[in-house]
Amino acid sequence: MKSLLVFDFDHTIVNGNSDTWVVKCVPEKKRPDWLRKPYDGQHWNEYMQKVFSYIGDQGIKESQMKQVMQSMPYTPGMVDLLKFICQNKDKVDCIILSDSNIVFINWILEVTNSNLAFNSILTNPANFVDQNHLTIESFHSHHCPHCPDNLCKKKALDDFVTDQLKAGVQYKKIVYTGDGANDLCPITGLKESDVAMVRKGYKLEKLIQKLVDENSGSLQASIVIWSSGEEILSYLKKCLEI
Numbered sequence: 001m002k003s004l005l006v007f008d009f010d011h012t013i014v015n016g017n018s019d020t021w022v023v024k025c026v027p028e029k030k031r032p033d034w035l036r037k038p039y040d041g042q043h044w045n046e047y048m049q050k051v052f053s054y055i056g057d058q059g060i061k062e063s064q065m066k067q068v069m070q071s072m073p074y075t076p077g078m079v080d081l082l083k084f085i086c087q088n089k090d091k092v093d094c095i096i097l098s099d100s101n102i103v104f105i106n107w108i109l110e111v112t113n114s115n116l117a118f119n120s121i122l123t124n125p126a127n128f129v130d131q132n133h134l135t136i137e138s139f140h141s142h143h144c145p146h147c148p149d150n151l152c153k154k155k156a157l158d159d160f161v162t163d164q165l166k167a168g169v170q171y172k173k174i175v176y177t178g179d180g181a182n183d184l185c186p187i188t189g190l191k192e193s194d195v196a197m198v199r200k201g202y203k204l205e206k207l208i209q210k211l212v213d214e215n216s217g218s219l220q221a222s223i224v225i226w227s228s229g230e231e232i233l234s235y236l237k238k239c240l241e242i
């Protein structure tokens with residue numbers, strides 16, 4: 001039986017946030033004041049659509065945006081980790097679960113030829129409607145009160161696992177790697193045999209610590225704290241016996 005590796009993208013595979021990195025495209029390299037109002041926590045895609053419209057209206061072309069996005073740094077050790085996964089696809093399936101978008105993720109994976117590591121990339125669909133304008137859509141709709149309206153990573157993961165089961169693929173273990181607030185919901189859905197790999201010093205670590213302190217029983221999975229891809233790699237070798 002295979003194991004399933006699940007990776008968040010921003011601040012996990014790449015060492016930054018692709019949705020804020022993209023504003024480096026415009027000559028001032030930052031958002032105009034009218035776009036700097038605080039994001040309300042619920043309608044992220046609508047906010048990003050405004051950012052993409054603004055960038056397009058500045059005459060920035062797809063090729064320029066691609067060049068800027070492909071300059072994003074990977075998290076230390078992550079490229080070697082993805083290579084290792086490519087070499088062990090007989091033992092693991094691997095997916096990305098991200099609130100970025102498919103255009104950015106494909107561009108960035110292309111730089112290191114890492115696309116082959118992933119069976120599936122679950123993220124918001126996006127495409128260019130003309131030379132300059134990127135449009136983004138919701139990944140799905142859901143009823144989870146904890147997550148932004150375009151994506152609940154728990155539902156996305158549950159749906160993926162259910163579809164795989166229907167196709168005859170059952171996983172012995174899920175290893176979920178992430179850093180952010182929207183990774184908490186799927187981690188609370190993991191089982192005792194599963195593992196949550198939590199990035200040290202980021203929001204998710206604080207949220208997990210709070211759940212541990214409350215001792216509410218909502219965390220079943222083992223928790224492992226990581227700082228680099230090397231650490232994840234050596235843990236995977238041990239825990240998956242590869």
Ligand SMILES: [Mg+2]
Pocket residue numbers: 008009010011012178179180
């Ligand atoms: Mg993240």
Ligand SMILES: [Zn+2]
Pocket residue numbers: 144145146147152153154155185186
């Ligand atoms: Zn949720």
